Structure formats: structure tokens, C-alpha cells
Amino acid sequence: GxxxxxxxxxxxxxxxxSAVIKCTYSDSASxxxxxxxxxLGKGPQLIIDIRSNVGEKKDQRIAxxxxxxxxxxxxxITETQPEDSAVYFCAGxxxxxxxxxxxxxxxxxxxxxxx
Amino acid sequence: xxxxTQTPRYLIKTRGQQVTLSCSPISGHRSVSWYQQTPGQxxxxxxxxxxxxxRNKGNFPGRFSGRQFSNSRSxxxxxxxxxxxxxxxxxxxxxxLADTEQYFGPGTRxxxx
Numbered sequence: 714g715x716x717x718x719x720x721x722x723x724x725x726x727x728x729x730x731s732a733v734i735k736c737t738y739s740d741s742a743s744x745x746x747x748x749x750x751x752x753l754g755k756g757p758q759l760i761i762d763i764r765s766n767v768g769e770k771k772d773q774r775i776a777x778x779x780x781x782x783x784x785x786x787x788x789x790i791t792e793t794q795p796e797d798s799a800v801y802f803c804a805g806x807x808x809x810x811x812x813x814x815x816x817x818x819x820x821x822x823x824x825x826x827x828x
Numbered sequence: 829x830x831x832x833t834q835t836p837r838y839l840i841k842t843r844g845q846q847v848t849l850s851c852s853p854i855s856g857h858r859s860v861s862w863y864q865q866t867p868g869q870x871x872x873x874x875x876x877x878x879x880x881x882x883r884n885k886g887n888f889p890g891r892f893s894g895r896q897f898s899n900s901r902s903x904x905x906x907x908x909x910x911x912x913x914x915x916x917x918x919x920x921x922x923x924x925l926a927d928t929e930q931y932f933g934p935g936t937r938x939x940x941x
Contacts, residue, residue, distance in 0.1 A: 745928040747928070747929070747930075749932070754934070755934055755935075756832070756918050756920075756932035756933050756934045756935050757871075757918070757932045758932070759929065759930070759931060759932075762928075762929065802870075802871065806928045813883070813884040814884075815861075815873050815876070815884055815886070816861075816873065816928075816930065817873070818870055818871040819870075820870045821870060
């Protein structure tokens with residue numbers, strides 16, 4: 714089945730600087746890679762996603778890049794703001810051990826923006 | 829459009845008891861997935877329901893079960909609770925089966941004592 718690894722587990726950046734979170738996946742058949750933001754006391758919120766036929770996608774201050782050959786994808790947040798502080802999860806949509814497809818999540822990155 | 833709702837938000841149970849959690853998906857969404865979130869294991873997939881049928885399942889024991897109703901609302905049940913079942917249980921909905929975009933509810937925080 715799919716295995717997704719995420720780094721770093723914690724990240725602190727000065728307000729206004731950029732933050733980058735990286736993930737690798739194992740299943741070359743995986744075709745969809747979302748990123749979720751989870752704030753304290755809330756469920757994960759889908760913030761951006763990318764499909765395997767695209768190399769990069771941007772949405773205002775957030776961008777995601779995908780390297781299918783290397784099987785890794787990254788989240789880039791520019792001009793960080795205090796409200797960006799949260800836990801971020803990457804995920805890959807690939808085969809489960811039971812043969813069906815499902816989302817497999819990385820272990821999360823706690824991002825702290827320092828004012 | 830209202831988001832995914834889960835009830836109750838918090839629950840305290842003792843070992844050996846059973847518990848039922850409820851999820852109402854986004855209006856028009858027909859697929860519901862359940863996840864367990866713990867600090868040690870992260871987000872783990874439990875199962876997915878579509879058209880009242882379990883379509884996919886994760887690697888959890890049979891104590892964990894679920895069902896879906898004709899209005900797409902879903903419930904999950906955990907029997908014979910263990911201390912290790914303490915977790916945040918998240919429900920996510922998507923428009924159809926195997927639709928990749930999933931939208932999460934706020935979760936139910938279950939504490940087993």
C-alpha cells in the first residue's frame with residue numbers, strides 16, 4: 714500500500730518569510746496529492762491539491778509542486794502570516810493494502826509563525 | 829452550504845463500553861469516510877461508505893464498524909472500548925465514490941478511561 718513521509722515535523726519561521734514542507738510517497742500509481750491545514754480544535758481543511766498530470770499549482774500565497782519521477786511533492790507558503798500557524802498534513806491517494814484506493818496521510822508538520 | 833457535522837463533539841466512556849458516533853455529510857455528498865487521529869499514529873483510515881454500503885476499509889479490528897443511511901448520514905460504532913481507542917474521530921464527505929476531494933468535519937473527541 715501507499716506510504717507517505719512528511720518533513721519536517723516542526724517548523725518555525727519569521728512572519729513574512731517563506732515556509733516549505735516536503736513529502737515523499739511510495740506508490741507510483743498515486744494520482745492525487747492534497748494538503749490539509751488543521752487548526753486547534755478543528756478538523757483538517759483542504760487548502761490546495763495537485764493531480765499527477767500537473768507539475769505545479771498556485772493559489773495566492775500557497776503553491777504545491779509535484780515531481781513524479783522522484784515521487785515527492787512540496788507545499789510552499791510565501792509571505793507567512795500569524796494565521797498560517799497550524800498543523801499541515803500532506804496525503805497521497807493510492808492503493809491500500811486491500812486493493813482499493815484511499816487517502817494516506819503524512820505525519821504532519823507543526824508550523825509556527827513568529828511575529 | 830453547511831459543512832460536515834459530527835455529534836457529539838466530546839465523549840467520555842469507560843473500558844468495555846460501546847460508543848456510537850454520528851456524521852452528517854455536506855448536502856449532496858454521498859460518500860462518507862471515517863478516520864482515527866491520534867498523536868502516535870496520525871490520521872488512519874477506518875472505512876468508506878457509499879450508497880449505504882461499505883466500499884473500502886482500513887486495517888482496524890472488527891470492533892470498529894459503521895453504517896450509512898439512505899440520506900447519506902453515517903454512524904460508526906466501537907464496541908468493547910479499550911484505552912487505546914481514545915482519539916479524535918473524523919468524518920469526511922465527498923460527492924461520490926472514490927472522489928478524491930474530501931471535506932472533514934470537526935471530529936468527535938473520544939476519551940476512554
